[in-house]
Amino acid sequence: MSAHAGALRSSRLPIESRLYVGAVVIAGTWGLIACVPFTVSSPALFASLLVAACVTSAWKVNLPMPLASASTLSVSYAADLTALLLLGVCPAVIIAAIGAWTQCTFKVKQRYPVYRTAFSVAAEVITMWTTGWVYMRLGGAWAPQNFESLPRPLVGAIAAYFFVNTGLVAYAIASSTRQRFWRIWHDDFLWSGASFIVAGTVGGVAAVVIANGEQWLGLLLMAPIYFVYRTYHTIVGRLDDQRRHLEETRTLHEETIGALAQARRAEQALTAEKERLAVTLGPAGTMTPRSAARSATCFRTSIPRPTCDATIRSRSFPRRPVRTAGDARSSWRAI
Secondary structure, three states, X not given: OEOOOOOOOHHHOOHHHHHHHHHHHHHHHHHHHOOOOOOOXXXXXXXXXXXXXXXXXXXXXXXXXXXXXXXXXXXXXXHHHHHHHHHOHHHHHHHHHHHHHHHHHOOOOOOOOHHHHHHHHHHHHHHHHHHHHHHHHOOOOOOOOOXXXXXXXXXXXXXXXXXXXXXXHHHHHHHHHOOOHHHHHHHHOHHHHHHHHHHHHHHHHHHHHHHOOOHXXXXXXXXXXXXXXXXXXXXXXXXHHHHHHHHHHHHHHHHHHHXXXXXXXXXXXXXXXXXXXXXXXXXXXXXXXXXHHHHHHHHHHOOOHHHHHHHHHHHHOOOOOOOOHXXXXXXXXXX
């Protein structure tokens, strides 16, 4: 899971958020340096799991979070858990860090600032160290070849990965947006717990299958991981559609309220004008149709009353030309 890449820059983050991001980056850098150099028993297996982590990191969805629209969630933790069970902590940390970097740089809506990419990689390093520690504390074996002793440490490792990874990212969002951590984690991350369990279980099964020499069967287990990704994509797409529908409905409601307020103001202005005309006409407060039309014309044109009355009379009753006796005689000649 990668951190959000919203409009906030590092210099604009609250002091609490800057201190938190700096602490995570420092801890993650220390954890990454502690893994170098490392040795692996099978370089080909390491390369294969690295490719799998990068591919599954590209299978990501954008979380429907209004305040963090660029937060992404992938299914790369399946490959990370497989690497942890087969290769150990240090190689798994390196693979997970490269996968996190791929998730932050490949097929992104907007380019991530450097400090956000560093935070995402560091959070992944811390997550893998914690997951490996929990797996060992619960009696997990490296390269397990059977399922007898696997369920207990695997469940603990999946739980540790989910809570640590989502908790680190959720607190970064909460501190940068000044919201409650519990609300961010509960509303935007808790729903993904089931998919962590499914993909993590597939990763554990793949580790046992590959440890028994069935590499091609382990490759086939990529299919259910891809199915989880497509399920993610469908669910998040529907949530995003619902969010857009709510925003459009809210906008339409606000526009309707604005139109009603404007109509109310126009009605009040008309009532005030009627009262002004009633006061202007005198105590009787009545007028004939002709005087009403004359007053309305004067109001629209802002012409002084005497001038307006003369203008109305001249327009309503045009003078006819006076015919002289000569004009009459000319008419008789034409006949």
